[in-house]
Amino acid sequence: MKEFLVxxxxxxxxxxxxxxxxxxxxxxLRQGINNVSVYSNDRKVFQQTSPEGHVDFSPFxxxxxxxxxxxxxxxxxxxxxxxxxxxxQVPLREKVIQIEEAVVMVNRWEQDKNEIPQxxxxxxxxxxxxxxxxxxxxVLESTGEVFxxxxxxxxxxxxxxxxxxxxxxxxxxxxxxxxxxxxxGNLQNVISIDPAxxxxxxxxxxxxxxxxxxxxxxxxxxxxxxxxxxxxxGKTAWSANAFTRYASANHEKTGHVDVSFGSRRWSTLTSFxxxxxxxxxxxxxxxxxxxxxxxxxxxxxxxxxEDSIAVNKNVNVQVPSGYSQLNLMQKLSFRPxxxxxxxxxxxxxxxxxxxxxxxxxxxxEATGLPEDAEWYYGPQQWMMHYLKARLYAPRPLYDEMKxxxxxxALEESRNDRGFGSPRLRSRTENVNAYxxxxxxxxxxxDENHLFYxxxxxxxxxxxxxKRTDLTTGKATPTSTRYPDGGSDYNAAAAYVSHxxxxxxxxxxxxxxxYSHIWLTSRFADKKFYDFPFDEINxxxxxxxxxxxxxxxxNPNWKLSGMLSSGFRxxxxxxxxxxxxxxxxxxxxxxxxxxxxYSYNAEISLTKTWxxxxxxxSTVFYSLLRDAMVRRDFTxxxxxxxxxxxxxxxxxxxxxxxxxxxxxxxxxxxxxFSDAWTFRSTLSYNTGRDTDEQIPLRxxxxxxxxxxxxxxxxxxxxxxxxxxxxxxxxxQLPPSERNKTYLYTPDGAxxxxxxxxxxxxxxxxxxxxxxxxxxxxxxxxRPYSSGISAPGRNLIFTVRVDV
Numbered sequence: 067m068k069e070f071l072v073x074x075x076x077x078x079x080x081x082x083x084x085x086x087x088x089x090x091x092x093x094x095l096r097q098g099i100n101n102v103s104v105y106s107n108d109r110k111v112f113q114q115t116s117p118e119g120h121v122d123f124s125p126f127x128x129x130x131x132x133x134x135x136x137x138x139x140x141x142x143x144x145x146x147x148x149x150x151x152x153x154x155q156v157p158l159r160e161k162v163i164q165i166e167e168a169v170v171m172v173n174r175w176e177q178d179k180n181e182i183p184q185x186x187x188x189x190x191x192x193x194x195x196x197x198x199x200x201x202x203x204x205v206l207e208s209t210g211e212v213f214x215x216x217x218x219x220x221x222x223x224x225x226x227x228x229x230x231x232x233x234x235x236x237x238x239x240x241x242x243x244x245x246x247x248x249x250x251g252n253l254q255n256v257i258s259i260d261p262a263x264x265x266x267x268x269x270x271x272x273x274x275x276x277x278x279x280x281x282x283x284x285x286x287x288x289x290x291x292x293x294x295x296x297x298x299x300g301k302t303a304w305s306a307n308a309f310t311r312y313a314s315a316n317h318e319k320t321g322h323v324d325v326s327f328g329s330r331r332w333s334t335l336t337s338f339x340x341x342x343x344x345x346x347x348x349x350x351x352x353x354x355x356x357x358x359x360x361x362x363x364x365x366x367x368x369x370x371x372e373d374s375i376a377v378n379k380n381v382n383v384q385v386p387s388g389y390s391q392l393n394l395m396q397k398l399s400f401r402p403x404x405x406x407x408x409x410x411x412x413x414x415x416x417x418x419x420x421x422x423x424x425x426x427x428x429x430x431e432a433t434g435l436p437e438d439a440e441w442y443y444g445p446q447q448w449m450m451h452y453l454k455a456r457l458y459a460p461r462p463l464y465d466e467m468k469x470x471x472x473x474x475a476l477e478e479s480r481n482d483r484g485f486g487s488p489r490l491r492s493r494t495e496n497v498n499a500y501x502x503x504x505x506x507x508x509x510x511x512d513e514n515h516l517f518y519x520x521x522x523x524x525x526x527x528x529x530x531x532k533r534t535d536l537t538t539g540k541a542t543p544t545s546t547r548y549p550d551g552g553s554d555y556n557a558a559a560a561y562v563s564h565x566x567x568x569x570x571x572x573x574x575x576x577x578x579x580y581s582h583i584w585l586t587s588r589f590a591d592k593k594f595y596d597f598p599f600d601e602i603n604x605x606x607x608x609x610x611x612x613x614x615x616x617x618x619x620n621p622n623w624k625l626s627g628m629l630s631s632g633f634r635x636x637x638x639x640x641x642x643x644x645x646x647x648x649x650x651x652x653x654x655x656x657x658x659x660x661x662x663y664s665y666n667a668e669i670s671l672t673k674t675w676x677x678x679x680x681x682x683s684t685v686f687y688s689l690l691r692d693a694m695v696r697r698d699f700t701x702x703x704x705x706x707x708x709x710x711x712x713x714x715x716x717x718x719x720x721x722x723x724x725x726x727x728x729x730x731x732x733x734x735x736x737x738f739s740d741a742w743t744f745r746s747t748l749s750y751n752t753g754r755d756t757d758e759q760i761p762l763r764x765x766x767x768x769x770x771x772x773x774x775x776x777x778x779x780x781x782x783x784x785x786x787x788x789x790x791x792x793x794x795x796x797q798l799p800p801s802e803r804n805k806t807y808l809y810t811p812d813g814a815x816x817x818x819x820x821x822x823x824x825x826x827x828x829x830x831x832x833x834x835x836x837x838x839x840x841x842x843x844x845x846x847r848p849y850s851s852g853i854s855a856p857g858r859n860l861i862f863t864v865r866v867d868v
Contacts (some may be wrong), residue, residue, distance in 0.1 A: 093157040107131040120298040183614025183626035185271040200261035207369025210747035210771025217852035219387040220420035223252035228727035230764040246525040246555035258415040258448040260393035273632030275610035276577035294333035315859035317344035337395040349857035360854040405459040424852020444479030464506035474499040502786035516566040525555035570678030572618040582607035583635040587642040608633040624672040652714040682733040692721040706766040727753035746772040767791040780827035789818035817846030835863040
């Protein structure tokens with residue numbers, strides 16, 4: 067009996083000790099929720115949760131009920147006795163419609179979305195987990211508001227408001243990913259970001275040049291990767307997440323695991339993801355008018371040193387297109403004081419060779435044979451180290467400051483070999499990028515909030531090339547893609563942004579930034595091309611500004627308008643590149659190329675009814691001055707030169723007088739009940755070069771997404787349609803009209819797909835996902851893409867979160 071009483075006392079003591087902390091978690095992700103308001107039933111006791119969702123229970127010992135509130139989650143009241151049954155863990159369900167929402171974006175700080183004039187789309191970890199995207203490009207496409215082009219399976223070039231590639235900016239953990247060789251054509255660098263490690267992603271539409279500088283003409287894709295977790299209980303906090311996924315369209319096999327440990331002062335996060343993708347199978351249901359469009363009848367094989375044509379057993383399998391990818395991440399955070407946090411981050415991504423599928427389906431009209439036997443990107447390697455210091459202590463000049471020093475190393479290569487030729491050409495680029503960012507915010511008073519900062523950028527570019535005889539193994543030099551003497555790209559900038567809530571219903575946002583860019587490219591060896599210059603120099607600066615007004619007559623209405631300017635300075639790819647843009651054309655350097663500027667105006671309106679229905683719309687207009695576009699050019703007075711043995715038309719990037727882009731987006735969201743929700747998006751933009759009166763390359767057809775979602779207890783299901791309007795041949799820009807192998811005689815065809823996604827939580831730790839994409843097995847190829855989209859695709863995922 068004595069032992070029983072002692073045991074009971076110890077058990078009671080344990081329970082009381084354990085009960086000193088309550089943790090509030092997301093019902094789906096089981097992750098802690100920051101800044102949840104917790105108060106007693108009589109509202110006399112109030113607390114807020116920590117970043118990990120913890121709140122001290124001691125002040126509530128005499129309360130019978132606790133109430134939990136957060137603007138992004140449905141409120142909840144829990145009796146103290148119920149808390150014990152729940153194990154002192156309170157799950158909250160995310161709201162379908164969020165009247166108030168804090169997002170990390172425009173000013174590099176968390177802000178209330180209702181005080182920001184720009185159009186913004188946020189993607190949460192729960193959305194990413196449910197949609198099961200294969201790459202970060204697919205994460206953006208799943209929003210229904212970002213158009214993604216793919217030249218190959220290992221690709222994904224986001225198009226935002228008529229801009230793409232080096233005219234939209236990618237930011238990872240506050241560090242710009244764009245570098246000096248980001249090209250104006252489509253590029254696939256965004257796939258280096260591991261979707262399994264994304265903590266949150268935001269897309270800011272329209273020029274972001276005030277905060278982010280050059281390249282942010284169309285918008286900013288801001289990715290925040292998962293952070294290590296500190297402990298708020300005095301005990302070591304740990305968590306682990308793992309999943310494995312299979313997708314049938316390309317026999318995807320993906321495995322992921324991440325583990326986090328943390329004390330009050332130290333925390334660490336380790337992540338590993340590996341994906342293997344086989345050749346992609348496209349849909350079999352084609353239009354009656356073009357029954358063979360997109361079929362792969364044959365492909366090249368090499369045997370005994372000879373190229374030959376092999377018959378494709380399944381014409382819907384796009385051979386070759388498969389590749390594999392490895393992603394690693396390591397983070398270590400240290401809090402020397404409660405007001406200071408230091409974080410070291412290491413991110414690494416590498417791929418296998420990635421076949422450039424759109425080049426492998428080009429056939430010689432005279433012989434009927436493929437022009438290339440091989441064309442592939444070599445392993446795309448991206449590595450980033452960064453050290454970030456975050457200071458929370460209020461000072462006369464700031465309330466909070468972030469200083470980030472980062473180093474990135476990128477290696478990419480292009481490898482091609484003509485059909486029947488034993489000589490493989492390999493061009494390799496290496497970029498070392500260094501950045502320093504210092505950002506601060508200061509609350510001047512209840513109405514005024516100031517943001518300011520500086521940025522320094524240095525890029526070092528090296529370019530090499532060789533031809534290897536596959537028969538003898540002998541390698542000889544050949545022309546490089548970029549100046550062979552190396553290139554340096556430097557930028558320095560300072561910005562200031564001000565938010566003024568001059569009345570409860572009005573917020574005025576203004577900003578100003580000055581950026582200066584220096585670029586030097588050196589041509590050391592002219593034996594391949596007799597350039598009439600030894601060096602290309604760019605020395606230019608630009609002032610960017612923005613002013614936006616938000617009007618909220620009541621919590622259910624938001625009207626905003628914004629004027630902004632943006633710019634993009636030429637980089638090494640713009641001024642120094644020599645390559646074949648398409649068969650029969652060659653792009654040459656243009657030392658006279660200058661910056662391009664954009665001037666943007668947009669108006670947005672959002673209306674909410676009873677937290678159940680929300681409608682939003684945005685209309686925008688962008689005027690481009692001195693826009694960089696590809697045009698016919700001359701080289702040493704000639705309009706054509708021999709390039710790789712072929713007489714090719716000379717082209718270059720030039721500044722044209724004016725161009726414009728105009729478009730709109732619509733968004734509808736309805737919560738019919740706690741279980742049923744409806745959402746639909748629709749976007750469209752068009753633009754023209756007003757000098758030549760021709761369409762701009764990166765404007766997109768009408769596109770969107772409509773879904774109906776059911777969620778109850780542990781089950782969630784979504785039925786959705788994705789759709790894309792047509793773009794006629796006459797609407798294609800001249801550079802696209804030449805690519806007859808990508809389009810039908812009618813241009814880019816309209817398409818739609820029907821899809822189903824489901825998830826079921828077996829318990830708090832184990833969840834399974836199943837989906838069926840493109841249920842009707844439609845064949846379609848999105849505008850400007852070089853590879854057809856997946857056909858009917860079964861996805862199955864098992865996920866463990868502890």
